[in-house]
Amino acid sequence: MDAIDRKILAVLQEDGRLTVTELAARVGLSVSPCHRRLRELERAKIIRGYRAIVDPEAVGLPFQALVFVTMRQEDRDTLLGFEKAVAEIPEVVQAQRLFGDPDYLLRVLTADLAAYQRLEDDHLATLPGIQRLTSTLVMKQVVGSRPVLGPGR
Template identity: 85%
Template sequence: MDVIDRKILAELQEDGRLTVTDLASRVGLSVSPCHRRLRELERSGAIRGYRAVVDPESVGLTFEALVFVTMRQEDRDTLLRFEEAVAGIPQVVQAQRLFGDPDYLLRVLTADLAAYQRLEDDHLSALPGIQRLTSTLVMKQVVESRPVPGGSPR
């Protein structure tokens, strides 16, 4: 990955809807070489996809919780079943396996506290292998979805 590839990544992280023509102009290439580089970045997995960033509040998801999960069992099958089950819960918008205790961190969005309580009672508490769930409420977002640092030559 060279400086031009990093410029392409930086520009697309700022505006993923750029046309190839606009992108080429911003990174100092003609359209054809820019298009080839873009396809190679996609093929290699450096660019994993494109999507709109939706404001949760605008779609009625005003309640956010971070859920720390401590596992009772940590054998391979239990962890795989847990991760598969978590992936099937749409309100879990991010899930990370951690070193140490707790074992997982889940970011959960719901409409309100009552909806979160139902989600925890009906789904989260029934996840395979869990020993304990500890929730904390998000007061406000301070840094949100910033570009990946390695994607910018700046």
């Protein structure tokens, strides 16, 4: 990947709806080479997809919690079962396995505290292998959906 590929990625992260013609103009290429580079970035899975960034509050999900999960047991089958179950909970919009303690970090969106409490009681607390859940409520989003590549990177 060279500087032009990085520029293509930076521009697309700011506006993923650009046409190839518009993208080519912004990165200083003609359409054909830009299109070839774009397809190669997609083929190599550097660009994993295109999507809209949706404001959770605007769709009725203003309540956000970060849930730290400590596992009781960490054998392969338990971890795979936990990860599969977490992936099936739509309110979990991000899940990361961590080194050290805690073992996982989940980002959860719900309508309000009562909805979160029901989710924790009915789903999160019943996930396989859990020893402890620790929830932290998000007061304010300071940085979110920042591009991976942008000016200065």
